[in-house]
Amino acid sequence: MTAPTLSRAFDSDIAWSFRHSWTARISSLLLIILFAAALFAPMLANQNPYDISQLNLLDSELPPAWAEGGDPRYLLGTDQQARDVYSSILYGLRLSLLVGFASVALAAAVGISLGLLGGFVGGLVDGAIMRVADILLSFPAILVALLVNGIARGILPPDRHAEAAIWVLILAIGLTNWVQYARTVRGSTMVERQKEYVQAARINGVSGMGIMINHILPNVLGPVLVIATINLGMAVLTEATLSFLGVGMPATQPSLGTLIRIGNEYLFSGIWWVVIFPSVVLVVLVLAVNLMGDWLRDVLNPKLR
């Protein structure tokens, strides 16, 4: 039975490398464009959509520039408040990515710390962390994020909701997604703990924790990077969903999800461009991040599947 496996290996080798470089190239190109657009939004935008003085109500509800009645100044049209859709998307993208990256960083920090702690201390602490992780995992992420969000809103006075929204979102999404980091890091830590240098350090009265962190972190860097990339896609999507549901970014400071929510309210007036363009950008962003994550996973750690 050598021949079939052999020929399959040839086939897949070429197929893999071809497909990989292909999706990886396209998605990385898209991501570079989107990240750049977010970073340089104030320079690329035609107006600051948050600055009411720049808006001219006469220009409201204009269709995209190429459509009938479109205005060349507003490439993707304008919304009810005469905000330029193109500029709103740039600023919204900026917020979406900001929340995405910040919540991934929070999740990674919490997950890595808890994973190290659980793996190193073991026993009751480890058991408690892992039980909490199990329970978290058995609930859909969106539900957990909604719950954290609701609790935060319940604690904050209502008049502070809008300004605190971004922090609440980062907290809610970050606290939902730490489990995978914790599991990965905990596994590596437990393996590392058995090694001789740690045992030696313990006998010599050194805690070994410091040395271990130095050894473990490089080991888990690959998997953590993969998890972080996949999580970024999920975080962006969760943020958009929460904002769409009206419990995320407020209308005064719209992210992509908020823009879609606002657009959705005017769907029946026939102004489709306000909802479609932010949706397209969101889908492209999430798709590109996910493809990138899949590719990274295959390259860095086939075992993570």
Place this chain on the structure above:
Amino acid sequence: MTLLSVENLTVAFPGRRGTVNAIENVSLSISPGEILGMVGESGAGKSMTGAAIIGLIEPPGRIAEGRILLDGQRIDTLRPEEMRRIRGRQIGAIFQDPLTSLNPVLTVGEQLIETIQTHLKLSHSEARERAIDWLRRVGIPAPEARIDTYPHQYSGGMRQRVVIALALCAEPRLVIADEPTTALDVSVQAQIIALLRRLARETGVAVILVTHDMGVIAETADRVAVMYAGRIVEIGQVADVLKNPRHPYTSGLMASIPRIGPRPEVLPQIEGAMPRPGNRPEGCAFAPRCPHPVERCTRVRPALEGTATASVACHLTEEVPA
């Protein structure tokens, strides 16, 4: 009288780096009631020959050349549905690993009865009778009770007995047993081989016994075909081949059988590794590992030559006729 004959069979696997031949120019025949051993290292093409005979080569592999005849009728060109009727009814198969060969969610009885009813016009209760009878014949204790249990409730050796019953229950005339004992405990192996031999004698079924174990061949088979790198390098009566192996590879295989008696320090092994398909040398594929190669071996591939009963593919034997 010949039951099955394979003529100049070549199985090819098209790949992106060109077509690779898993087996090349294989010819053999088997008579009713005969046990033909096929021996060689893994990857030599023994299992592929068996898969070709039963018509189950995995795509993209295909028969590129040659013919397979059952009772003088070509079966390699049959349509899938016609070939399906032959499988199980005319040609059966016994697989290597009894732990994975049985469907875990169907009872042993359901699997037996379905196989019997597929091929024989029997009512459900007749088929069940027959299934119980087969379980008894392969040595399952209390078959009336065990028939309604699931495979995981049997031990490995017992499961291989069930596999044998499944292969033989529609009374095929030829059965291809692909390494039937490799996955079993050593203590069980002898029992399974004895069972196969006994059933072959009782039912008159011909057996192609694929194995990498020369010892099993010596005990069981009437004739033996030695395969190396996709080709048959020697074929003949077991007694003759064992007494007087003519191909240096056969000698090498013989030397690696452990024997009872004074034990040598190290079990002799053939140096090197068999070339992979697609990577075979121009001349004799065994030349790089051969203890006595001559100049011609690296240039010209030796043909399988000899009498109707014994053939060998080696330049050395051509020069010194046996």
Place this chain on the structure above:
Amino acid sequence: MLGFLIRRIIQSVFVMLAVALIAFMMFRFMGDPVNSMVAENATTEERDAVRARLGLDQPLWMQYGRFVGRAAQGDFGLSWRNARPVSTLLAERFPATAELVLVAAGLSLLLGIPLGILTALRPNSFSAQTLQFLSLIGISLPTFVTGILLILVFSVWLGWLPSFGRGEVVDIGWWSTGFLTLSGLKALVLPSVMLCLFQLTLIMRLVRAEMMEVLRTDYIKFARARGLPSRSINFRHALRNTLIPVITIFGLQLGGLIAFAIITETVFQWPGMGALFIQAVSFGDVPVMAAYLVLVSLIFVVINTTVDLLYAVLDPRLRVDSPRGAH
């Protein structure tokens, strides 16, 4: 089997107690209920009296015990937002969500399994490749975007189907159903399609992967070698082994459907529990949030236990009390 069942039920009770603890903590530490019970200028004595009447001066574990006792009877107090009993609010909303989720789950199974089988049996056919590609898009599209697209196409542009509400409902006891009127059924189409789409693609891909895996196993090859007809091999031998893991995942996903119903209900203004929960989240209405959490957890736990039992029924290797064979 009985032992297994008892063990599962004990586990479930512990999970529910943990969830109740979270709900209790939300009550206990978010806002002070005494503030809403007494006048602005109440004296400390008056406040303490109310505190004692509410049992808030007792040790925490006793308060928790009483909370669990009341929760077990479905008593979660009054909504902070509109002062109606939470249990009534949830009971009014429950049928809408249940019907939506059941229809979506049924659709995703009814379509997902056959499509998965089709793509597994003919992996190179045009239709299979097209379906694979479509399912990739289905998995990447945010669900609310799918919903908006559905509304845009079928309600705004074509005007075929309603985009909000449940249509006419018929009351049967306390249950209100949309199954019995044409407008109710029409209203159900778009929301259930939106809700099932993600599950459908997931089930299709899962069935496909599992089935292809099973078709490569030795027992399928052996079944082929015995000349069994391909219909029996595909649907009797392979499908059973395929569906066992699919059932587990589906059980887990059913919980996901309830969670995702929150989004669907928002997009289509569907008067279900999810929409109620979103309102509670945006107003910080703790009793409603807590009750929803407990109810949804209870549904999860029941589903998971059922799935485990079903798994044991379907897979003979897991029937714990089956007699072991001779070795």
